[in-house]
Amino acid sequence: MSAFDLGPALLFCPADRPERYRTALERADAVIIDLEDAVAAPAKTAARGALIESDLDPERVVVRVNALDTPDVEADLVTLSQTDYRTIMVAKAESPEQLKTVDARFALIALCETAKGVVNAERIAELPTVTGLMWGAEDLVASLGGTSSRKPNGRYRDVARAARARVLLAAGARGKAAIDAVHLDIADVRGLRREAKDAAASGFAATACIHPSQVEVIRAAYRPDVNQADWARAVLEAAETERGVFTFDGRMVDEPVLRHARSLLRRASGA
Numbered sequence: 001m002s003a004f005d006l007g008p009a010l011l012f013c014p015a016d017r018p019e020r021y022r023t024a025l026e027r028a029d030a031v032i033i034d035l036e037d038a039v040a041a042p043a044k045t046a047a048r049g050a051l052i053e054s055d056l057d058p059e060r061v062v063v064r065v066n067a068l069d070t071p072d073v074e075a076d077l078v079t080l081s082q083t084d085y086r087t088i089m090v091a092k093a094e095s096p097e098q099l100k101t102v103d104a105r106f107a108l109i110a111l112c113e114t115a116k117g118v119v120n121a122e123r124i125a126e127l128p129t130v131t132g133l134m135w136g137a138e139d140l141v142a143s144l145g146g147t148s149s150r151k152p153n154g155r156y157r158d159v160a161r162a163a164r165a166r167v168l169l170a171a172g173a174r175g176k177a178a179i180d181a182v183h184l185d186i187a188d189v190r191g192l193r194r195e196a197k198d199a200a201a202s203g204f205a206a207t208a209c210i211h212p213s214q215v216e217v218i219r220a221a222y223r224p225d226v227n228q229a230d231w232a233r234a235v236l237e238a239a240e241t242e243r244g245v246f247t248f249d250g251r252m253v254d255e256p257v258l259r260h261a262r263s264l265l266r267r268a269s270g271a
Helices: 018-027 041-053 072-080 115-119 121-125 137-143 158-173 189-202 212-222 226-239 255-270
Strands: 009-014 030-034 061-065 087-090 107-112 130-135 177-180 206-209 246-248 251-253
Touching: 009 018, 009 212, 018 030, 018 041, 018 212, 041 072, 061 072, 107 115, 107 121, 115 121, 115 137, 115 158, 121 130, 121 158, 130 158, 137 158, 158 177, 177 189, 189 206, 189 212, 206 212, 226 246, 226 251, 226 255, 251 255
Parallel strands: 009 030, 009 206, 030 061, 061 087, 087 107, 107 130, 130 177, 177 206
Antiparallel strands: 246 251
């Protein structure tokens, strides 16, 4: 299990909207206060001041800082040193060498959202300060010179799907959490539900979102239904009296299947 265990629905909140901080945290499992893309350049100084003045549970707050090769990040990190917030999401993380420059007192979520960042995801995940990896679709495609991460039917293009899988595998190989990308079409509840269910089944620890209405959709998608939970309990109970591989409800059960069952019960208890 990863040390990152905030819950499945992580809600972004612009750092220049401090009146929304507490509400966002109340509605989601954790809030990602965004100092990067959500805040226009002229508003960044005021946003940093608002962050310093805020008083939220630091265990449930992630702060997204600007990319480490930008002039804004130094001010972001100085701001954070004046708060109790110690989990930061690094925008456009691209290499372990780059991330090593961040003070080790901060736990890092590396946002792999460029071609270079995705290709280096395995090396990034090796850093002890990195507790999780997230991927981003739109910046990734933009870094390739593309124009859209999705097909006309709303499904991800192959390059986005490949990046998503690579970041998940990189995180899993090092026992770190993987966070799925935001679903930008707020009205597309069906698409969000489909992707969140796939994320949960594939092994993502959480899905980030941009609107409070998406929180319950994500939570429900990560929560096993009653039948799944009942099956998981029953198969694990049966395993206590069986030796090695056995058959349960007509299905072969071995250790990987039992690990799936344990994961289902962990998600059910977390819900």
